[in-house]
Amino acid sequence: MSKRASILVAVITAIAAFAGLPARARAQLPPDEMTIKTIPQPAPNWVFVLDAGFPGTSVAKLDIIDGDARKMLGQLSGGYLANFEISPDHREMYMIDTYYSRGWRGTRTDVVSIFDAQSLNFEAEIEIPPKRILIVPKRDTAAVTPDGRFMLVANMTPATSVSVIDLKARKFAGEIDTPGCVQVLAPGNRQFSSMCADGSILTIQLDDTGAAKDKKQGKPFFDANKDPVFDQPAVVGSHAYFDSYHGAIHVLDLSGAEAAPEPEWSVYASEKEKSWRPGGWQTIAFNEKHGLMFVLMHHGGEWTHKQFGTEVWVFDATKKTRVGRIKLKTSAYSIYVSNSDKPILYALSLLKSQMDEYAVPDGKYLGVVDQLGTPFLVQGP
Numbered sequence: 444m445s446k447r448a449s450i451l452v453a454v455i456t457a458i459a460a461f462a463g464l465p466a467r468a469r470a471q472l473p474p475d476e477m478t479i480k481t482i483p484q485p486a487p488n489w490v491f492v493l494d495a496g497f498p499g500t501s502v503a504k505l506d507i508i509d510g511d512a513r514k515m516l517g518q519l520s521g522g523y524l525a526n527f528e529i530s531p532d533h534r535e536m537y538m539i540d541t542y543y544s545r546g547w548r549g550t551r552t553d554v555v556s557i558f559d560a561q562s563l564n565f566e567a568e569i570e571i572p573p574k575r576i577l578i579v580p581k582r583d584t585a586a587v588t589p590d591g592r593f594m595l596v597a598n599m600t601p602a603t604s605v606s607v608i609d610l611k612a613r614k615f616a617g618e619i620d621t622p623g624c625v626q627v628l629a630p631g632n633r634q635f636s637s638m639c640a641d642g643s644i645l646t647i648q649l650d651d652t653g654a655a656k657d658k659k660q661g662k663p664f665f666d667a668n669k670d671p672v673f674d675q676p677a678v679v680g681s682h683a684y685f686d687s688y689h690g691a692i693h694v695l696d697l698s699g700a701e702a703a704p705e706p707e708w709s710v711y712a713s714e715k716e717k718s719w720r721p722g723g724w725q726t727i728a729f730n731e732k733h734g735l736m737f738v739l740m741h742h743g744g745e746w747t748h749k750q751f752g753t754e755v756w757v758f759d760a761t762k763k764t765r766v767g768r769i770k771l772k773t774s775a776y777s778i779y780v781s782n783s784d785k786p787i788l789y790a791l792s793l794l795k796s797q798m799d800e801y802a803v804p805d806g807k808y809l810g811v812v813d814q815l816g817t818p819f820l821v822q823g824p
Contacts, residue, residue: 479562480562482516482560482563483561484533485529485823486824487782487784487823487824488509488781488786489509490508490781490789490821491527491822491823492820493505493525493526493527494818495525496816496817500524501523501543501546501547502521503520503522503524503538504518504520505536505538506815507519508812513810513811514812515812517563518563522556523540523541524577525538525539525540526538526581526584528586529560529587530587531591535557535560535610537556537558537594538556538558539554539555539585540553541573541575541577551573554571555568555571557569557613567613571615572598572618574606575597576597576598579724579819580819581674581820583674584626586628587629589631592611592632594610595627602622603621603622603623605627605647607654617652617653619647623641624638624640624660625637626638628683628697630680630681630697631681631697631698633651634646634647636683636697636702639660641663641667642666642667643662643663644695646660646699646702659700659701660701661702664704665691670689672686672687673686673726673727675725675727677728677736679729679731681697682694682696685727689720690717691707691709692710710758712764718743720748722739722741722747722748722749722751723739723749723752723775723776723778724793725777725821726738726739726752726778728779729782730780730781730782731782732784732786733786733804734759734760734761735803736760737780738755738756739754739755739775740754740755751774751776751793752775752790753770753774754769754770755788755790767804769801770806771790771801772799773797773811774792777818779823782823785802785803786804787800787802788803788806789821791819791821793817796813796818797812798812
């Protein structure tokens with residue numbers, strides 16, 4: 444008998460034996476019972492790491508990490524070059540997404556995807572105009588007002604505007620033109636600020652429907668031709684801290700109808716330190732409880748502003764003086780510092796797909812969370 448015939452006989456024999464079994468023995472397995480695990484309310488040392496999914500970028504990923512335990516708690520999925528926000532009461536999480544009907548082409552749809560913050564279940568989506576700015580994710584292309592009522596999404600087509608989403612009513616509320624200005628910083632419940640091409644800040648006041656009721660554009664607070672600033676400031680209450688390519692610190696009070704610059708200061712204590720420069724993607728962070736500001740630094744010259752950082756310089760923001768230097772075990776592209784009593788400095792390594800953690804203020808190395816894909820942004824609850 445051939446090998447194929449032997450196998451066929453064995454299969455037929457097995458089927459016949461099964462058919463001869465009592466019905467009780469042939470009963471179906473019980474159906475699976477699906478359960479949903481939940482995660483607790485975010486703790487001060489939790490972080491959210493946004494993986495843009497390079498080089499594909501059609502599906503983004505958000506990692507939810509307990510920084511104390513260096514443990515992955517859960518993940519959310521997003522669309523093309525997605526961004527992330529969390530509600531001020533920590534009950535909902537939002538992915539700001541773009542999708543194309545044919546994957547990378549076809550009809551474009553932009554939505555705000557809403558997730559329950561404990562179960563991570565998808566709850567709803569709000570369609571918005573297909574205009575949101577599509578760039579490598581930046582922290583300030585979207586914002587939620589402190590009261591959780593409105594989400595603001597920056598648009599560029601290349602005309603610039605801001606989409607206003609009413610999160611309470613679950614609907615698109617309208618669009619506000621911001622000619623020559625992009626980005627959204629939301630220090631107040633009914634206002635936001637955008638950075639303009641000439642180095643000024645546009646401040647827009649909102650009414651209770653989300654419509655613009657007043658616009659005021661201040662004077663430039665930096666010279667983009669001489670010393671540009673990084674456009675992802677550390678925002679503390681109504682104050683925004685911008686670092687520049689040449690190490691200047693610009694502080695803006697955004698609480699009023701017009702942005703008010705405060706006295707500029709420098710990260711350098713002497714001329715010889717100017718061989719160091721700020722650089723990376725997310726280059727500045729702040730711990731409000733201790734009044735400490737952190738800047739990602741590297742050895743470099745002109746136009747090295749995207750070079751990875753090898754140190755994080757720590758400053759007393761009130762005294763405007765450096766109080767420490769943290770040498771990084773792995774060069775970093777983005778940093779964040781938790782706003783807790785025992786803060787942690789988080790440093791993302793884009794090339795190594797990992798996040799290193801350091802104690803603040805002494806800089807003691809705490810450990811690593813790896814296998815994070817292409818992590819660009821890190822933020823806290």
